[in-house]
Amino acid sequence: GSYRQNRLNLTTLLVQPISAVLAKKFVSLPEDAVQRDKCIPLQMPATGKKIISLNIQSVTTYKTISNVIGYLKGTVFPDRYVIVGSHHNGLNTYGGQEWASSTAIITAFIQALMLKVKRGWRPDRTIVFCSWGGTSFGNIGSYEWAEDLKRVLQRNVVAYVSLNNPVRGNSTLHPVASPSLQQLAAESQSFNCVEKTKCPASNVSSVQIQGDSDYFINHLGVPATQFSYEDIKTSENSSFLSEALFPVHTTKTEELDPSFSLHETIAKLTGQVTLQIANEPVLPFNALDIALEVQNSLKGDKVDIPQLLAVASRLRDAAELFQSDEMRPANDPKERAPIRVRMLNDVLQSLEKSFLVHRAPPGLYRNILYRLDERTSQFSVLLEALEHCKLHQSNETIQTALSEVLNSINSAQVYFKAGLDVFETTLAGKK
Template sequence: MGENEASLPNTSLQGKKMAYQKVSADQRAPGHSQYLDNDDLQATALDLEWDMEKELEEPGFDQFQLDSAETQNLENSETADLNLDSIQPATSPKGRFQRLQEESDYATHYTRSAPKSNHCNFCCLFKILCTAIILFIFGILIGYYAHENCPSNATSSGTLDLQLYQEILKTIQAEDIKKSFRNLVQLYTSEDDTEISKKIETQWTSLGLEDIQFVNYSVLLNLPGPSPSSVTLSSSGQCFHPNGQPCSEEARKRNSQDLLYSYAAYSAKGTLEAEVIDVSYGNADDLKRIKKIKNVTNQIALLKLGKLPLLYKLSLLEKAGFGGVLLYIDPCDLPKTANLSYDTFMVSLNPGGDPSTPGYPSVDGSFRQNRPNLTSLLVQPISASLVAKLISPQKDRTRKGVCSPLELPNNEERIVNMQVQTVTKFKTVTNVVGYLKGLTSPDRYIIVGSHHHTAYSYSGQEWASSTAIITAFIQALMLRVKRGWRPDRSIVFCSWGGTAFGNIGSYEWGEDFKKVLQRNAVAYVSLHSPIRGNSSLYSVASPSLQQLVAEKNNFNCSRRAQCPKTNVSSVQIQGDSEYFINHLGVPTVQFAYEDIKALQ
């Protein structure tokens, strides 16, 4: 080839008016491949040149020229696999961009597609965001004007003010309560619990209550035996009934119901003859004092009610080794106006619920445990008059207006024989549950609870006052409902059965609907024993309801001379609310009218 210019074999490249530097054959390294002169190498060099121009383009780069191959050091060419530095970028007399315009085929063949821009994606996202904001604002405007223009037949109780509260109170009349009370007392001698429940359901339905249901549970009850219990003095052989009257056929006939139901439900049954030991109120200090001077194993404890929970005191006596217990109420612990010396009473040793299904509801298919008694002690309630007969000689316990408590001297020995007879049976307990649906939060519940007489128990006429009060309350609310008023939350009216045996009705219902009540119950209003006097309103409330109760007390006490302060306590609330406050954690309040003298 010599020093002459190497001619390009591809004539098509010569027609494109492009000038390339000449490469001398003498400049090639020895042993250089002959294929460097072919057309593919020229095309590859052209492509590489164009890529370098695009990627390394900077201001003034158009004047970039590669050094001549003649000035390169050929001595180092042996270490290079392929030296393309001698190929210089092509230039056009008219400029690169002008050449692209003249030769469109060149541009389409050697150019790469430009990367896509993100401008389109940003515009789409911006449009979507604007559309969502406009729709959101439009929805708010529609909801606002729809709420303003939508008529409501019932007025929300959110605007319940003092005037509405006064109107509800004025609707509750004493004559209506007395009438309802008299009608309920007539059912006292009924032996069928269903009859009383149907009577309550009929009254509530006549008042307009919407939904009333009977909720029945088959539970284990401990009932009195065929004959009343008795206490016999071993020294004289005298036999006494629990009320202090001598054992006789005439006394049984005259007070048959009272004598039969003077017993402790779920007590052990049998006969025990032992020494009577006075343990006063039965606290830990009293027991320590007694055990130092006497042997208490399998003896009979004379125990006063009060100061501590009964079940706790019985557990201490059972642990100490006593075999029996005689319960009584000291007259000095009662109001001065009360004279209950010959009155007897019934107690339940059941902490709550059906003893055969502890912790779960007594529904069909539930496992039943055999628990005829809940303690090993023989427990018998007696009157204060019977306790006085156990103490000799008889003394006047009232001196100069000061009451002397009943006490059995420790240096005197009294041996008695106590006989306890009970029967355990499965019976049906009925709860009456009515619903007044709320307006804004119908799935949130305010529970108002009372209790009715269970035919198998003896609870006097207390249950009738409880049922009469809740019936009058329902009547007052339903009159407002007929005028278009509705409470914000649903109100659940409950009349519990089996209260005397350990709040069985409320326990079983609470266990049956435990999950719903824990989630949706707001408060429990207890009307367990609302009438205990006629002097002032006495209330016991959970801490979260203290402010509400204080406001209502101030309103009701404005017309009275004296008003007791609100007692904030959960432990002191007795009756059917026990399961709701202690097991479900529902805030509870209890109202009752008391005599101030009885509270002092």
């Protein structure tokens, strides 16, 4: 891999997770100063002083990180890649459940595809299967691999399908997708629901997700999706600083999913989405959904900026025109001229690259289409800048964030318009 002396996603500070019980001792008042029947918030006392000594026995070690990569070459668009990513156990001795589920599902998917391959089937686009190493510590395996191949991946990857910790609970299915893939994820979820009358409403969202999709979303602007089973409380939590979580007892697979029905569902959903992206002549991405997501992220009093709203409106108009003038005709087999399909797919796979900002606050995605968590309905970078503005009584941060968001939306609108112009010019020349 590449030599790294400094990396933005690896801190130079030594961070030591501690238990909630120990944290309570650090910040709580002495017992004799608290009324036993009175409930007080957990906070640092206004007065008083504590001297704390922590005996940390961390040992610095060097380990070799290994990735396992395989691929099934496409027949029509072999230079376009759909990446399916899982991960295997790395340096830590805990957390075996997540990599076991991930590995089991991707293995079952590969086995199913090999049965089709033996009968002569091949996908239209190349499917790349990746099992990453070093996930728990800054996603080192995927980061270094993608960094080494960045120029190729920027041009050729059309989507990333994540299998990071797919069964972490058993109460609710939690689908996450880029705005352009939300419709596909929702349709796959509905299609795989056996009892149609009891199917839950689609709850696909674009929230930040943990795992190795990070580089593909934040540095390459690749559309991504992930299906996972979670407990309700877990799904409500933010993924901020997931690496600093204190290790907990890992629930055995047999306890979470004794019949492996949840694993089977994730395998079916992941497989269906992957095959649709790999085989559809026109990529099943929805351009209009991106524009709608942008408009929804600008709703509310906190980010009511007329200039942003105006640019977002123009983006929606351009997306609607693109959807009607180019997407619909291309879905007609009679209109699928090879040059038209290739040009259209090139536009579709690059839709989200316009939304990568240069700098994002710690813990937030550079891809502004993703929100911090389910409770956040607006652009996370703008909300963070507003909080910073209130705290420091300065509007410099908010002006920078507004400029980044404005440039992203404007760039996307220009990209749509340029795509339409290229279509008109090229097709007119062919006539």
